[in-house]
Amino acid sequence: MLTREQNERLVRTNKGTEMGTLLRRYWIPALLAEEIPEPDCPPVRVQLLGEKLIAFRDTQGRIGLIDEFCSHRTASLFFGRNEECGLRCAYHGWKYDVDGNCVDMPSEPPESRFREKIKQTAYPCVERGGVIWTYMGPPELEPEVPELEWMTLRPEQRFVSKRLQETNFMQAMEGGIDSSHVSFAHRFNMDDDPMHAGTAGLAYLKADTRPKFEVIESDGGLLIGARRNVDDERYYWRITQWIMPWYTIIPPFGTHNPLGGHAWVPIDDETCWAWSWNYHPTRDLRDDELESMRRGEGIHAKYIPGTYRTLANKDNDYLIDRVAQREKRTFSGVEGIAAQDFSLQESMGPIVDRTKERLGTSDAAIILARRRLLAAAEEAADGELPGTRTEHHRVRSASVLLPKSVPFNEGARDALVVRPGEEFVSI
């Protein structure tokens, strides 16, 4: 439970807010590279942390991410012409380069130097892992470009998607941090999901539905251990990495399956992008895996064609199927791992009122993540922040059997870091 004031501090991310200042200290996954596939392709609207921006790839392939609205009379650059190394406003022809410089102002006299006074807001971008990343913070504090494991692999080894979620980013991320809900919301989906089926981990998971949680601060965020009894001597540990400010890494089921994870990025205070990726560190993804992901299965989602909004959404009660619920094909009546999560999260309203919660021991990770974010926010102006360095990103989640006497972070130490090209640890 939070006070109203704490909740406000946590969820507001517009420019000038406390959390907004914090999040602007990190590189942000802004859009899929395929959204602006080639030089001089149409510009694309992008909203991040409440700021409306326009993304484009110029004639030389450079990526621009600038204020959506022209400095002149604030018409949208969505209608702009992307040509000859710049984006030209369709209203009066002012033209901007990827750095936001006004490089042409044809409505003014040739001798005018007015355009030199114009500077369109522009954020630096890089392309990594099929995603365009941007940095919206103070230039002098720009951190290293992220190096999550999937970003460092060949394209054939990974699949990345994004979907619109109609809640605050924090509420979505709390679902990723909270592995306790897996035993319920996704209960009847485990067996027939080829990603989980037949693993020893799944058998342990179902045998003990009341895991105990231990949460430890890591350099980059949190290590969240959920332990279940196996026998008198051993625990089954599922260990989730939370990397600040918005990455959650899913613990694996077996080493034959791809790994997965998410980023939860504010669009505005009431919507966010749920980024999802699967990858395998030592092999290409198989065609059947890729097809399933493209169909929106597993942690990905089915879209309304031509959009990143999900087909199952709040306007249609997430296509709830009460027969499937009764027949225990789905726990909540909603189909698909992703939709099972976001249907429940969106049902709390776009910004959940955390003054009304009643948190238990299973919510320990959520409580600590909030605390760590709020503490970091106090250092946001110029402090050294967890999750800003590439070594914070080179981590893995894991699922392991350990003797009861061994602390999970010690027993799984090697399993919890990326060893490039090496198999990960999972049972």
Place this chain on the structure above:
Amino acid sequence: MLTREQNERLVRTNKGTEMGTLLRRYWIPALLAEEIPEPDCPPVRVQLLGEKLIAFRDTQGRIGLIDEFCSHRTASLFFGRNEECGLRCAYHGWKYDVDGNCVDMPSEPPESRFREKIKQTAYPCVERGGVIWTYMGPPELEPEVPELEWMTLRPEQRFVSKRLQETNFMQAMEGGIDSSHVSFAHRFNMDDDPMHAGTAGLAYLKADTRPKFEVIESDGGLLIGARRNVDDERYYWRITQWIMPWYTIIPPFGTHNPLGGHAWVPIDDETCWAWSWNYHPTRDLRDDELESMRRGEGIHAKYIPGTYRTLANKDNDYLIDRVAQREKRTFSGVEGIAAQDFSLQESMGPIVDRTKERLGTSDAAIILARRRLLAAAEEAADGELPGTRTEHHRVRSASVLLPKSVPFNEGARDALVVRPGEEFVSI
């Protein structure tokens, strides 16, 4: 005409408001029994007086009406599993019984007593007359369960429906109290409606279009007499019962026709349920009558399939037919008694601004009903309230011929009370 402050007092019904406190002292028709037809059927969202609730029927047939949002992390119980005598949240499995007790908390350790501290808001329910009733007030002030005549009959003798109205409940109810509009809004519908056709009453009604109103306080609300001249010696009286806080009983046309009435129940401040019933105290409804009612004729309404929203609604200008209006098949161009009323009431906006009204003598009943509600609101905390006792409900409306010298409430005294199994009085 009201002051702005009086209007606000009258229309606001959320928890803690004056009118909200008053209305919570009464049993409330909450949903149709058929919406939760059998044990362990899917839960149903119900909003009343601004409170979002979820209704379910447990394994033993007991009815639960509890806060829609789980005490834990406020996910909606709409996605819950209704099984084994309780409703289980789909997020982390917390389970509630019909009294709001948390009877299982599988995400916490077995030894945890945390669940004993959890109490989900729950309101008592009873099923009467095919309707589920709830009481949302202080337990120590719970009144008798209502006994409107139709509630006491066999199912074959009655038909009950509900529809969504997109106005404040008060504005809808004022249409039910105000019998003066019948001569206009429904003018061209009288003759071809088998419910009215050929009755002596209808002839008197059309002969004198300027009824005079006399309104008298009854034990439960108001007796509203509208008199019309018949000849030198007699008046034709149509007498409407208003039973606090939201029941309006329609005066009859002939004894061969079913009786009818309404309840007007706030969903929130800008929408309400219009409950409508027809019944005959001494016979079963005929098949042709039931079919007509199911089709949405008379005081009932046609729905958008799968919803309780009407097919004719503000988004389509109530399917207004200007040719039918010009040809005097309908007065306003809108088809159907119910739609004729709610189209006009919704056209005033969701909450009518009563500071702008200009009320005449024909509005006497509305004026007194408002006054009585505002007066009762001052006693709402713990006073004895009109309309809370079953004797207040055992009344009938009536239409009678009386000598001019006889006060209507005396002349119609016997006609105005329910005499079980006995024919009602109407010409």
Place this chain on the structure above:
Amino acid sequence: MLTREQNERLVRTNKGTEMGTLLRRYWIPALLAEEIPEPDCPPVRVQLLGEKLIAFRDTQGRIGLIDEFCSHRTASLFFGRNEECGLRCAYHGWKYDVDGNCVDMPSEPPESRFREKIKQTAYPCVERGGVIWTYMGPPELEPEVPELEWMTLRPEQRFVSKRLQETNFMQAMEGGIDSSHVSFAHRFNMDDDPMHAGTAGLAYLKADTRPKFEVIESDGGLLIGARRNVDDERYYWRITQWIMPWYTIIPPFGTHNPLGGHAWVPIDDETCWAWSWNYHPTRDLRDDELESMRRGEGIHAKYIPGTYRTLANKDNDYLIDRVAQREKRTFSGVEGIAAQDFSLQESMGPIVDRTKERLGTSDAAIILARRRLLAAAEEAADGELPGTRTEHHRVRSASVLLPKSVPFNEGARDALVVRPGEEFVSI
């Protein structure tokens, strides 16, 4: 750039606002005459300057424009019966004449004189040029009825349309005042538009894309001259008339083509009517011209059938066609002169934030128009106002070649006034 306070003064037009008081001093184009085509036809909703009204034509052909909501209980007169020289409310039968007098009150006793106390707000109307005009200001200050040239011609010589624009009227009008955008937003539409094709003016326009602006106050508003170099001795001048408070007259291309212009009229603060007309002062419009206009070409627009909302609108990104944009068939990807303008204007949001603009020399006319409106607003209570007299309306825009030494308002003096039945001046 304006201060926030100046912007608010400029855009708010409800009753009691500064700009609302100013605009109410002028006759207002309210609706097309064809919307109420004949006596006793159905009434039509009309919203102007934030006031919700209802227009009707009574049995004798007189035009009424009265408050939409009945004085009695505020039901909408949209459902009213228009018959026997008045509009009768469908709720309780109160009936109003075109002057807002309550001429029948059948719900009250015959002897009642209550109806004499009722006065429904009513505005005087006249029909001119196929348009119904109203005056919503103080009766004692009512100005002359407008006499724009097209209003004085035979119906065969003109075509008038209106469309809904989803912005404040000011933002829309600034597009009409600002002829600088023509070289960009409409760049690739000039050649294939038969209205422009092959004229000498078009060649000059394309040869010099950086016109210089000179703006002069006229009696009725502004004279906006845009000059382009032709050779050492001559300028090509395109001269736009702005007549207060909302008329913009388009300079012509050649004398064989119809003239055109607009009025920009607030519906409420976030929407306006864009009125558009074409006419020829010395001949009837040809069938091919009329068909093209009816199809929504040129300055007119294609509608969603049965509405005045445009088919290309903000909900469908104005049907943007990126291929047409790339292939230089349209500059912004949006098809049609009108849609090219309103797509950009609506992209600024319903009320543009003028504190964020960066205005150049090409925005001189906009700056002066704002200044003149704000200055006039200070005289709005009872001052003599520009644009209120018919002589202010009897003006033309023009396109002319002038020696460099001649001021444009002197050189084009004769071209800038209406000479009835005489050809206009254009190259």
